[in-house]
Amino acid sequence: MTLTSLPTITAFERSPDRGRGLARDMRARWALEEVGQAYEVRLVSFAAMKQPAHTALHPFGQIPTYEEDGLRLFESGAIVLHIAERHAGLLPGEANARARAIAWMFAALNTVEPPILERSMAALFEKDKPWYAERQPVLEERVHTRLGELSRHLGDADWLDGAFSAGDLLMVTVLRRLESSGLLDQYPALSAYIARGAARPAYQRAFEAQLAVFTGKPAG
Amino acid sequence: MTLTSLPTITAFERSPDRGRGLARDMRARWALEEVGQAYEVRLVSFAAMKQPAHTALHPFGQIPTYEEDGLRLFESGAIVLHIAERHAGLLPGEANARARAIAWMFAALNTVEPPILERSMAALFEKDKPWYAERQPVLEERVHTRLGELSRHLGDADWLDGAFSAGDLLMVTVLRRLESSGLLDQYPALSAYIARGAARPAYQRAFEAQLAVFTGKPAG
Numbered sequence: 001m002t003l004t005s006l007p008t009i010t011a012f013e014r015s016p017d018r019g020r021g022l023a024r025d026m027r028a029r030w031a032l033e034e035v036g037q038a039y040e041v042r043l044v045s046f047a048a049m050k051q052p053a054h055t056a057l058h059p060f061g062q063i064p065t066y067e068e069d070g071l072r073l074f075e076s077g078a079i080v081l082h083i084a085e086r087h088a089g090l091l092p093g094e095a096n097a098r099a100r101a102i103a104w105m106f107a108a109l110n111t112v113e114p115p116i117l118e119r120s121m122a123a124l125f126e127k128d129k130p131w132y133a134e135r136q137p138v139l140e141e142r143v144h145t146r147l148g149e150l151s152r153h154l155g156d157a158d159w160l161d162g163a164f165s166a167g168d169l170l171m172v173t174v175l176r177r178l179e180s181s182g183l184l185d186q187y188p189a190l191s192a193y194i195a196r197g198a199a200r201p202a203y204q205r206a207f208e209a210q211l212a213v214f215t216g217k218p219a220g
Numbered sequence: 221m222t223l224t225s226l227p228t229i230t231a232f233e234r235s236p237d238r239g240r241g242l243a244r245d246m247r248a249r250w251a252l253e254e255v256g257q258a259y260e261v262r263l264v265s266f267a268a269m270k271q272p273a274h275t276a277l278h279p280f281g282q283i284p285t286y287e288e289d290g291l292r293l294f295e296s297g298a299i300v301l302h303i304a305e306r307h308a309g310l311l312p313g314e315a316n317a318r319a320r321a322i323a324w325m326f327a328a329l330n331t332v333e334p335p336i337l338e339r340s341m342a343a344l345f346e347k348d349k350p351w352y353a354e355r356q357p358v359l360e361e362r363v364h365t366r367l368g369e370l371s372r373h374l375g376d377a378d379w380l381d382g383a384f385s386a387g388d389l390l391m392v393t394v395l396r397r398l399e400s401s402g403l404l405d406q407y408p409a410l411s412a413y414i415a416r417g418a419a420r421p422a423y424q425r426a427f428e429a430q431l432a433v434f435t436g437k438p439a440g
């Protein structure tokens with residue numbers, strides 16, 4: 001079989017989240033599914049991610065990367081934006097609405113995700129430390145600040161700014177990191193927002209595809 | 221005086237960095253200076269930033285915001301990208317090079333900045349805690365990992381990917397957060413990179429303008 005010019009992304013050979021869809025390849029997969037673009041996946045091991053063949057694609061030795069004719073990209077936000085710019089369905093056509101949707105992409109990755117990841121990193125690497133319990137409320141408070149602001153903005157709207165956009169796509173993937181934390185319990189609007197995102201057929205196809213890597217069974 | 225349709229950004233009335241140019245309005249100012257776009261600045265106090273008049277512009281109650289005819293934006297990354305898309309000078313014209321420059325924008329904000337900010341936050345808020353000293357090497361190691369990868373990518377190039385771009389603009393502002401930390405000492409290529417950015421006339425005009433807010437003296 002000759003592989004043609006389908007875009008190729010990379011994903012973990014064995015995702016540390018055990019197929020829960022929290023690895024960042026999920027963002028690229030979901031975006032590609034939303035716009036109806038078929039793609040190939042190349043799996044990389046943790047060891048291979050730090051080797052020159054991969055760091056030539058991703059200077060920080062992470063996943064996902066994105067390759068198509070003549071273009072090699074890294075950073076999930078940039079990959080989603082690239083897909084959104086080349087296909088209809090992820091950004092509004094009107095220029096100002098488009099700029100606002102992109103603002104939500106940056107907000108998801110630069111304002112909402114960092115305190116969520118900081119808390120996750122502490123849980124992963126400092127749980128046995130004597131200070132873990134005392135730091136937890138501080139880390140949770142930083143997350144709550146952002147969740148409260150986000151929930152207030154969302155109100156009873158379906159999406160962050162009009163129709164579903166790449167901003168919602170990234171925000172939903174960021175918020176899903178909290179699903180097992182209990183921190184979302186006091187924000188029913190945000191839980192409903194995540195559920196709305198996860199109910200989209202494109203999300204479900206992407207989720208099944210990444211889960212199939214973990215289970216070893218073909219998706220669908 | 222009738223204010224016309226110049227874009228307006230917001231900045232701290234009294235920046236916590238005492239005019240060192242580390243607040244995020246510097247990113248918007250620098251981008252506007254690079255493309256030769258005059259702008260207005262509205263200063264906001266810490267108290268006002270959390271009030272409805274400002275959170276209507278910025279859901280997370282931060283600076284900068286950006287307003288022009290019919291458009292209100294937040295997130296420094298989105299503001300810089302918007303400026304870069306509307307004017308020549310901050311993104312390559314060729315489509316693939318443009319996508320790569322945008323990847324560096326996301327890398328600066330989502331991969332390089334978080335560990336730098338996490339370390340800064342610990343220094344600000346946990347310096348008197350018994351665990352501060354023990355956590356420091358871990359936080360510094362996370363920063364060093366990124367700096368090492370970035371330095372290896374940069375090599376002896378002037379900029380991250382060809383000509384100076386919005387990706388370099390954001391990366392230089394992110395790295396400048398480390399200037400007083402000593403962590404950059406072992407990366408002469410990164411120190412030279414920051415210096416190259418800071419030597420740009422547009423950077424210097426932006427820096428003087430934000431410093432003038434702090435000193436109360438007019439810039440230039």
